Amino acid sequence: MTGLLLVQLGTPDAPTYRGLFPYLRQFLSDRRVIEVPRPVWVPLLYGFILPFRSGASAAKYRRIWSPDTGSPLMHYTTRQAALLQEHFPDTPVRFGMMVGNPSVRDAVRQMIESGVDRLVALPMFPQYSATTSASATDALFGALMKERRVPAVRVVPPYYDHPAYVDAVVTNLRDDIAGLGWEPEHVVISFHGIPQKYAQKGDPYATHVVRTTQALVKRMGWSRSYWTQTYQSRFGKSPWLKPYTDDVLERLAKRGVRRVYVLLPGFTADCLETIDEIGHESREVFLHAGGEMLHNGRCLNDHPRWIEAMARIVRDEAAGWM
Numbered sequence: 001m002t003g004l005l006l007v008q009l010g011t012p013d014a015p016t017y018r019g020l021f022p023y024l025r026q027f028l029s030d031r032r033v034i035e036v037p038r039p040v041w042v043p044l045l046y047g048f049i050l051p052f053r054s055g056a057s058a059a060k061y062r063r064i065w066s067p068d069t070g071s072p073l074m075h076y077t078t079r080q081a082a083l084l085q086e087h088f089p090d091t092p093v094r095f096g097m098m099v100g101n102p103s104v105r106d107a108v109r110q111m112i113e114s115g116v117d118r119l120v121a122l123p124m125f126p127q128y129s130a131t132t133s134a135s136a137t138d139a140l141f142g143a144l145m146k147e148r149r150v151p152a153v154r155v156v157p158p159y160y161d162h163p164a165y166v167d168a169v170v171t172n173l174r175d176d177i178a179g180l181g182w183e184p185e186h187v188v189i190s191f192h193g194i195p196q197k198y199a200q201k202g203d204p205y206a207t208h209v210v211r212t213t214q215a216l217v218k219r220m221g222w223s224r225s226y227w228t229q230t231y232q233s234r235f236g237k238s239p240w241l242k243p244y245t246d247d248v249l250e251r252l253a254k255r256g257v258r259r260v261y262v263l264l265p266g267f268t269a270d271c272l273e274t275i276d277e278i279g280h281e282s283r284e285v286f287l288h289a290g291g292e293m294l295h296n297g298r299c300l301n302d303h304p305r306w307i308e309a310m311a312r313i314v315r316d317e318a319a320g321w322m
């Protein structure tokens with residue numbers, strides 16, 4: 001039997017210091033994410049970053065946590081798996097988190113126990129980066145190393161310009177703008193950043209990002225002056241991919257742009273990085289510099305076009321298996 005596993009990054013169990021500490025510890029111990037030599041990183045992580053960031057991040061997570069559904073990333077990943085299950089009634093569909101719960105390891109074990117001997121893994125990152133996509137396969141293969149009956153595996157390749165993905169982003173964007181009640185003067189297309197050094201060492205992420213942007217801009221028919229592609233979420237002091245989202249927002253506001261839509265095509269579900277970082281922190285930067293309206297674009301979430309797109313992307317890769 002074939003099984004489908006969505007692999008998502010993960011989110012803390014609770015928006016508290018105790019929820020964040022183990023989540024950040026696992027995340028920031030990943031050598032794919034942090035390439036600083038261990039003897040330098042470990043004292044810094046345990047002596048400074050974890051004690052301070054756990055509390056600060058918990059406060060941010062509290063701002064996005066829903067009393068009913070908890071973490072938006074968890075809520076929409078659960079929905080995505082449930083809706084995909086309807087597309088593939090004969091294929092068990094599960095999700096596993098690379099960091100935190102439910103883990104990739106538990107999801108893989110349950111699938112094997114239920115008779116899965118062919119596994120299709122869908123990393124929830126359209127643009128490949130070693131920090132996300134390779135970390136997702138590390139989690140998957142690490143889980144399989146613990147198993148006796150290892151299924152045959154196919155990993156869905158990056159889908160940064162897959163027509164179904166581009167179409168889902170465009171449809172979701174049009175629907176979101178239609179509900180706004182105002183017309184954006186400028187669109188900032190913001191992707192999560194990575195350190196410049198990782199790109200220089202061969203991470204193809206920036207190339208994938210540009211390919212996504214080109215495909216979207218072409219589909220939307222936007223003129224060159226209507227959009228700017230940026231990178232957000234810099235962590236630490238080293239230079240990351242540029243231009244930084246907040247710098248661009250500030251410059252736009254100072255240039256007299258009043259209404260901005262921030263499109264977030266690299267995030268397949270609403271999360272801290274989209275709702276809080278862009279919707280609160282970047283909005284403040286923009287308003288402070290003279291802007292009037294900033295909308296943090298809704299992610300693909302459970303939009304029917306995205307669920308169909310995921311099904312198509314999976315079918316393309318799972319030919320003969322599903």
Ligand SMILES: C=CC1=C(C)c2cc3[nH]c(cc4nc(cc5[nH]c(cc1n2)c(C)c5CCC(=O)O)C(CCC(=O)O)=C4C)c(C)c3C=C
Nearest residue numbers: 009010011012057073129131132192193194235271272273
């Ligand atoms: C420290 C380095 C980091 C790199 C490199 C990085 C790359 C990267 N991240 C995402 C998507 C997400 N990141 C999320 C949380 C998160 N990311 C980092 C750091 C790096 N990310 C941290 C420390 C955290 C934890 C939150 C915080 O303290 O800021 C999330 C989850 C958000 C949620 O709602 O739970 C996502 C999603 C991408 C796509 C990416 C590189 C391409």
Ligand SMILES: [Fe+2]
Nearest residue numbers: 009192233273
């Ligand atoms: Fe991140």
Ligand SMILES: [Fe+2]
Nearest residue numbers: 192233234273
């Ligand atoms: Fe981040």
